[in-house]
Amino acid sequence: MVIKLYSVSDGPPSLAVRQCLKAINLDYTLINVDFGAGDHMTEEYAKLNPQKEIPVLDDDGFLLSESNAILQYLVEKYYDGNDLYPKDPKSRAIVNHRLCFNMAFYYSSISAYVMAPIFFDYQRTPLSLKKLHIALDVFNTYLKTLGAKYSASDNLTIADFPLCTATMCLEAINFDFSKYSYVSKWYETFKRENPDLWKIAEEGMKEIAEFEKNPPDLSHMDHPIHPIRKVK
Template sequence: MVLKLYAVSDGPPSLSVRQALAQLEIPFQLIPVDYGKGEHMTEEYALMNPQKEIPVLDDDGFFLGESNAILQYICDKYKPDSNLYPRDPKIRAIVNHRLCFNLSTYYANISAYTMAPIFYDYERTEMGLKKVHMALDVFETYLKRLGTRYAAADHLTIADFQLVNTNMTLEAIGFDFSKYTRIQKWYNDFKQNYPKLWKISEDAMKEIQHFAANPPDLTHLNHPIHPARKINK
């Protein structure tokens, strides 16, 4: 049975899983989730993922949420010898660390500044900006100390997908991160070396830019945690 991926077209976690599946040449069925219509908030969707978050992988009735876990799972099951998720314990530990770092710090702080104000009733504050620069500074330090071409090794890994797509949201809002020279080079190298994979991110970036200029009305979702922006009509 072909894998099914429930995903949104502009969400960094969804993009990362799509890129891994593409790079590994694993056939899958992409099932778009309409975030604006609240398809992820339904009881039917909750049967697959009680967190009601996106993406979700369906492997013949085995449902898995959390993009990091999905990335690890598809590598382990379908392409266990791929360099995308190396078997060497130390290299894999660094990959796992970068995935955790993205989840806890990089994506957490950056998306709160780039994405949340587009869709929800959040403001871009000085404190939020400080957290973005803190995250960038730490990642710059990791790249400097490790001295590899990519985020966790001298070759592409699943960690790069998550971090690239976080970075993409900065570019989407026109945020200048050029002073972080190692991040800038790593990000541009990904674009140049993997144009087909970058196209997945680039298409999403254009959508984010559109939404930034034309904020969607999500007040009907009644999200339990994130209050929707009030759109002046």
């Protein structure tokens, strides 16, 4: 049995799942989905995920999309420890909260400000900047209130993976979030104490930084949701 992960090399959700696989020391086959070539928009890929989003996990024919669900599945099936995804209901609820917060509020605000203007016909506006600062301020408050080393506990949990890969998008465009001191401290702690996991995110960050300077031409792609920017 070989686990396959369909992943995009600079996508924060994909990178978060790769961090998890590394953390639990699980062997897998990495299948690169070329976003620029529109691999995810094909009918063949739609058989893996009708949403045509990335990543997708294939565990011996069991297909699972949505990175949060993949993270939860991987640790529940393949990890014996109680640290990455605690079994205590309250502790687990905090982890689940952080996962939901990232998906619905934190990364969505970061993606709208950082990623969408790079890859599609969106602009960085005062409103998107305001929403980004609100998201950072809320995350800063959660970290301050919890008073723990990591986002949901004093030890690393699966919640830290997507929060880290979301935050690295800001670093990729040299966005200064240092005034959010708890976010900055958590982020630097993650990088310092988990170099193998950070290396995965860093590789994606470098790609985003390069795309920030030289946006990709996606004019050949027919995307049903996002307007395609024409690169001059």
